[in-house]
Amino acid sequence: MARIDLDIAHSYRANPQQDEDYALLPLKMSFADGGAYALLGPSGCGKTTMLNIMSGLLAPSSGTVKFDDIDVTQLSPQQRNIAQVFQFPVIYDTMTVADNLAFPLRNRKMPEDQIKKRVGEVAEMLELSGQLDQRAANLAADAKQKISLGRGLVRPDVSAVLFDEPLTVIDPHLKWQLRRKLKQIHHELKLTLIYVTHDQVEALTFADQVMVMTRGRSVQVGSADALFERPQHTFVGHFIGSPGMNFLPAQVDDQTLVVAGHKFGLPPGSALPEGELKLGIRPEYVTLTAADDRTALPVNITQALDIGTHVLLTGQCGDLAIKARLSPDQHAPACGDTVWFGVLGSHTCFYKNEELLP
Amino acid sequence: MITTKPVNQKAWWLVLPVVICVAFSAVLPLMTVVNYSLQDIFSPERRVFVGTEWFALVMRDEELHAALWRQLTFSLAVLTVEIPLGIMLALAMPAKGWKSSAVLVVVALSLLIPWNVVGTIWQIFGRTDIGLLGAMLQEMGYDYSYTGNGTHAWLTVLTMDVWHWTPLVALLCFAGLRSIPDAYYQAARIDGASKFAVFRYIQLPKMRGVLMIAVLLRFMDSFMIYTEPFVLTGGGPGNATTFLSQYLTQKAVGQFDLGPAAAFSLIYFLIILLLCFILYNWMQRVGTDSKEGSDHE
């Protein structure tokens, strides 16, 4: 186990000039020993590149990777002693399940009796004990992926275990059980686990700290709570939550906040800079208020969807569409009604150049 | 997702041209062969039905037995040399870039040389007076002669076949290797596998399908070898390189023994069909087995 420090940039091109040439823009990050981390972002955001740099499958075009302050940038995955689980199950077809699990240990010349014990433990953990003697090739996709997970977890001394979207092939009904397994394993083994995914549920459920990435850049590192409540970047607000945060163009002039032509007093205790801003408010925190409330905008309801557990409203205020999520206990307005949406409150965030204002 | 092919009997219309083509060029001739094999033909007008007499005659033919054994030994030797050599070659071929293209073309070149020219090339190459190989062996003190010594002739034909056909095995394996996803190699690096382990547990199992095709093709094709030894040695010296096709052609064209030749053809065909059927079924069984194991690809 180790602490991992990254100070890297990566480009697949020889002479990167602009930001677009980089798969990974210069970035510093520290992964604490024994922590559970997730890299979250849409496809092509650079998260897998970053993972492969950590495991040593890819050398960064500049910068260093340190494990416990030792520079390992030029070392192979084997020398780094790292484990990695891939998106699609990789199994050795001709071997049994037990041999598959034992493979990384045998390659490292562990004594056979210890291998047996260790394989037994891991199989127990992943509920593969009954299948140890079967040929791995004949199992279903989710069992195969469990074997891949098992091979990642079988070595007791690894620096870190890296996961690259490991639950893609798993049936939705089984996903939560495997998530739970992973969480339990982290609890019991205290390994450093790093998990790459584009699925917010997976990232937020699994990790203590989530790094949200877009276009080769890390835009926020934080807990699920922080990502939800105080997104540091508009992308985070948009990407986390369904539907994502509402963003309304706003203007600060002369101690007044102007949103969609409506004037508001500046929120107390905040020092907003003059000029163009964005106001961000999550649909969960948009409230129905009385008419002419000092924190609200008048909207014309264009869609009122009963989504079972909630009512999802879309309100139009001039050119702006604002979404609100109401509890089913509330009386919901109907399409065509004009109501007032409270958008200024303790959960409202302000952004300048896409970055959160303090 | 559509999982099964729809049943459509009209599809027969699409297959019909192929059936007609092949019927014309295979079924009709085959029927003629059957016809000949049951008759003694003195002239187009005078023929006598002789039943299975020709078959009995052919079955007792000592020379045929000898040719069959020679053939089997040769085909097995071909497999023993070409399959491992082809695998090694495929592993050594560069995977990307212009080098890959260039090597691919060079390796595949021998496959596109007319078979008799292959014979000619080796005929020249092996001669002690004008050929590089023959002259070199002579120089090194071997009394080499593919026209005089049966063993030398046999070995030369084998070397020629290896030269000619190993590329087919290599290209098949190369294709098989290219279809292995990168993740497998990455996983092996993470698991700390040695080069040999990568070969033994990843590359070899993943090449199983193409290897079976390679074995099938090489076995069958070497079973029908005719042209190259015909040009190189003419089946000699003695009968050292007279394989089944040579023997058949000698009988059919050389001696014009229509009846026995036809019976021989049929027996030859049935042997091939039987071997083909066994191999095909074996491959299908192993094939479905490996399909179950690789549903994610």
Added chain:
Amino acid sequence: MNENRFQKRTLFLILYIVFALLPIYWMVNMSFKTNEEILSSFSFFPQHFTWDNYKTIFTDPAWYDGYINSLIIVAINMAISITVALPAAYAFSRYSFIGDKHLFFWLLTNRMTPPAVFLLPFFQLYSTLGLMDTHLAVALAHLVFNVPLAVWILEGFMSGIPREIDETAYIDGYSFPRFFLTIFLPLIKAGVGVTAFFCFMFSWVELLLARTLTSVDAKPIVATMTRTVSASGMDWATLAAAGVLTIVPGAIVIWFVRHYIAKGFAMGRV
């Protein structure tokens, strides 16, 4: 250790390439020598470089007709093979119908039949039909092994195209022929290329049937070569030049399909 291993592989590859090219080089070398030089001295390079052997071939119709005949035969064979194999391969890849598996197996057995078996009946059959010594006779005879092969390869490529594309086209209102020609064919271009390559290859190199079914008018180069050997004694130089010229078309064709050839082989599924 990695470095070492890499070198071993490269060394092996180089050795093999030498083994593969040396016999061919030797023939090329001889084709630029005179018969006297071939028989009198022994050298890696022609001492008296000459184009005469090639001139002989390009000026003597007995020689160059052989090439033209070969090309005509191969072209006819390729055209017929692909034309009949396309719809059949489509049927095998898209539909199931009574006897489809047996039919497919039966086709494959023809690829596995020794041409020698067909020698007699072909001779008889084509004599009866008056096709002896025509290009068509050889082209038709070569269908025995090329059509099954073409169906096999094309079926592999077609199965890689999702069936939903066909349906989308029918939904859009395409008729079958129009869909097949304007949408489907462009998708399996590579497959058609690879198939053509294989048909070319097997028809170009075949001797036994080609020689038996022709005598003068349609005699392909492969047959010309074997007969010249026996007729004119040992004209090694000309024979070598003729051999070199038979390799050229193959080398050109393979250069065009080099990107697809690995894929073409990978399609060899049963």
Added chain:
Amino acid sequence: MELELEGISKRVGAQPWLYDMSLAPKTNAVTVLLGATQAGKTSLMRIMAGLDIPTRGTVRVNGQDVTGVPVRERNVAMVYQQFINYPSMRVADNIASPLRLRGEKNIDERVRSLAQRLHIDMFLDRYPAELSGGQQQRVALARALAKGAPLMLLDEPLVNLDYKLREELREELTQLFAAGESTVIYATTEPGEALLLGGHTAVMDAGELLQYGPTAEVFHSPKSLRVARAFSDPPMNLIGAEAMNLGVQLNSGPALSISLPGLVSKHLTKALTVGVRASELRLQAGEGDVALPGVVELAEISGSDTFVHLSTSAGEVVAQLTGVHYFELGTSLTLHLNPAHVYVFDAEGMLLVAPQRRGRN
């Protein structure tokens, strides 16, 4: 267009794929086919499209029997879950192809405006393979829309996209369908998607059509246990129970006071199933709530919600809590539920009691 399926069934070999069903999707509106994979959604759609012929039954379009009419002679459009485009044609030609086949006019103009509506106008000169998955599916949608077909079939069109893209495209789709120019059939495995699309929903399971009606109505009053199972995500918590004097007794759990309808025969009330939606389990006790203590197995955080898996004496339950909540594995937690908000199903799995709909006058 008015589509009507009557007594449709489909067998392939000896295997029944669709059992006898009749369905008349609402004309010029969206109908969602909801069901797990293998439920028969695709088979049914293929029959609607005319790609397959039903073993029995008739398909009527505007009152006319079209059962055997091949797909080329019908006017339908279809979008698959795989991104199906013509790879050898540029995006513009892809979209234009159905129009060209019918020899229509102003093709360029129409292609351009459609491309604009689907935000792919900057890719018109590219080939589909050069686009991302989301863009490829937009091209497929544009081609389907270009036909202006009165019947539009979408077979899980968003399932292969990233979840944010799915959200965006789904919203655009609802807007496109809102025009009400064609009858839209939309197959999905996700209950959430059905709810977001609104309209009507037909719930399918194992080749059977279980229930058809306005989406929210089907969701709030599922006819049977099977419908409730198919139409809930996270899965509805189902707890075995027995009828007692003033309500029901959960097996090894608390009792709930619910008034069961009087006219139910005794044998049906013996083994009841109580269904509780995950969102009806909450942390704070309300008036009349019943407590359900347990141990946390896992807390899944989706961003907007937290799903807590809890092991209780009455079995494992899932609760959906708004916002982000942290629970350590293995901690004790008590959830609360209001007996007025549960479903009760009888021994045969039919609905006995549904909760009252709130937020309505």
